[in-house]
Amino acid sequence: MAVIPVELGGRSYEVRIGHGLLEQAAHHLAPLLRKTRVPVVADANALAAHGDRLARALGDAGYSLALYTVAPGEGSKSWAELAALTDWLLAEGVERGDHVIALGGGVVGDLAGFACAILKRGCGFVQIPTTLLAQVDSSVGGKTAINTTAGKNLVGAFHQPALVLADLDTLATLPPRELRAGYAEVLKYGVLGDRAFFDWLEAHSGAVLAREEGPLNHAVATSVAAKARIVAADERETGGVRALLNLGHTFGHALEAETGFSDRLLHGESVALGMVLAARYSARRGLMADAEAERLTAAVDAAGLPSEIAKLELACDGAALVDQMRHDKKMDAGTLPFVLLRGLGEAFLARDVDLSEVTAFLDEELRAH
Numbered sequence: 001m002a003v004i005p006v007e008l009g010g011r012s013y014e015v016r017i018g019h020g021l022l023e024q025a026a027h028h029l030a031p032l033l034r035k036t037r038v039p040v041v042a043d044a045n046a047l048a049a050h051g052d053r054l055a056r057a058l059g060d061a062g063y064s065l066a067l068y069t070v071a072p073g074e075g076s077k078s079w080a081e082l083a084a085l086t087d088w089l090l091a092e093g094v095e096r097g098d099h100v101i102a103l104g105g106g107v108v109g110d111l112a113g114f115a116c117a118i119l120k121r122g123c124g125f126v127q128i129p130t131t132l133l134a135q136v137d138s139s140v141g142g143k144t145a146i147n148t149t150a151g152k153n154l155v156g157a158f159h160q161p162a163l164v165l166a167d168l169d170t171l172a173t174l175p176p177r178e179l180r181a182g183y184a185e186v187l188k189y190g191v192l193g194d195r196a197f198f199d200w201l202e203a204h205s206g207a208v209l210a211r212e213e214g215p216l217n218h219a220v221a222t223s224v225a226a227k228a229r230i231v232a233a234d235e236r237e238t239g240g241v242r243a244l245l246n247l248g249h250t251f252g253h254a255l256e257a258e259t260g261f262s263d264r265l266l267h268g269e270s271v272a273l274g275m276v277l278a279a280r281y282s283a284r285r286g287l288m289a290d291a292e293a294e295r296l297t298a299a300v301d302a303a304g305l306p307s308e309i310a311k312l313e314l315a316c317d318g319a320a321l322v323d324q325m326r327h328d329k330k331m332d333a334g335t336l337p338f339v340l341l342r343g344l345g346e347a348f349l350a351r352d353v354d355l356s357e358v359t360a361f362l363d364e365e366l367r368a369h
Helices: 025-032 044-059 079-091 106-121 132-138 168-173 176-193 195-209 213-233 242-246 249-258 267-284 290-302 318-325 355-367
Strands: 002-006 013-018 037-043 064-070 099-104 124-129 143-148 151-158 163-167 338-343 346-350
Touching: 002 213, 013 213, 025 044, 025 099, 025 124, 025 163, 037 044, 037 106, 044 064, 044 099, 044 168, 064 079, 064 106, 079 106, 079 143, 099 106, 106 124, 106 132, 106 143, 106 151, 124 132, 132 168, 132 176, 132 213, 151 249, 163 168, 168 213, 176 195, 176 213, 176 242, 176 267, 176 290, 176 346, 195 213, 195 290, 213 242, 242 249, 242 338, 242 346, 249 267, 249 318, 249 338, 267 290, 267 338, 267 355, 290 338, 318 355
Parallel strands: 013 163, 037 064, 037 099, 099 124, 124 163
Antiparallel strands: 002 013, 143 151, 338 346
């Protein structure tokens, strides 16, 4: 088992990565559980695949589960679902010193984490991520949120978990498309700040996606360690360091919004497309070589992820996508910072991007390739 600390002073916690962690759940969770009835917020798919393992492990130690089931998909990150969940937690008698378990992917972690952030002005929670994307990204760092009609993750809070248990065995039931979507976030860590990791992923992407134990363990642990370092340095994204984790997300969130936050484009797929666009736009501005941008495109293609927005056949133009970006929560005094690249492994925050130039670039990309 790999144990990666997220160093945040009095709110520090561990991310524990390994196999069979659900079977050991009572051992890991016992220090945090004050009552024998344990509230669990679970994605319906995750509950069907892994709920029995968690219930058996905790049941053998004298605990019982109180279950709240969430429908899969971004549609569950809504005001209505947040209200229903908080009402349920209150009915269950959850207190500020209690810990709620979030079992599932990023949607459940975001929703449950936000509910715990506001319930009685904050109660504890534990992340048990069951998707690759959640294990390497969304479960770590304390960003919680819901979506609104104005855009993705625009209402939320920073609320750190008390513990993250990443059981790699849960990835065995993950559909291939979901696994590839999660791999986009793994690739992101190499692209934004670790050229050696990017090189390693080029050589081992097939093994990671085939769930080979050694490569998968290395990919997840390296990704989490990178996220933990960045979060420790800039927890609330005020110093410009954590903003680098948004590589691919400004373009990607606009694409998600344009496709209605639906299964037409998964979050990880939008990040993959967004990274390609960020690289090509960086090359267009003379910041990185065209060959480097195309090397990233090739890595995205090799993972079976989408790399060309023209193939989405969107009924919009570049201006419409830029309008979606104007709702981005990173807007600052009317300026939208973009995470761009000086090369693979060299991301930086650009605050001088002309949105009319981005519009023209996106018009070209919507027609090209």
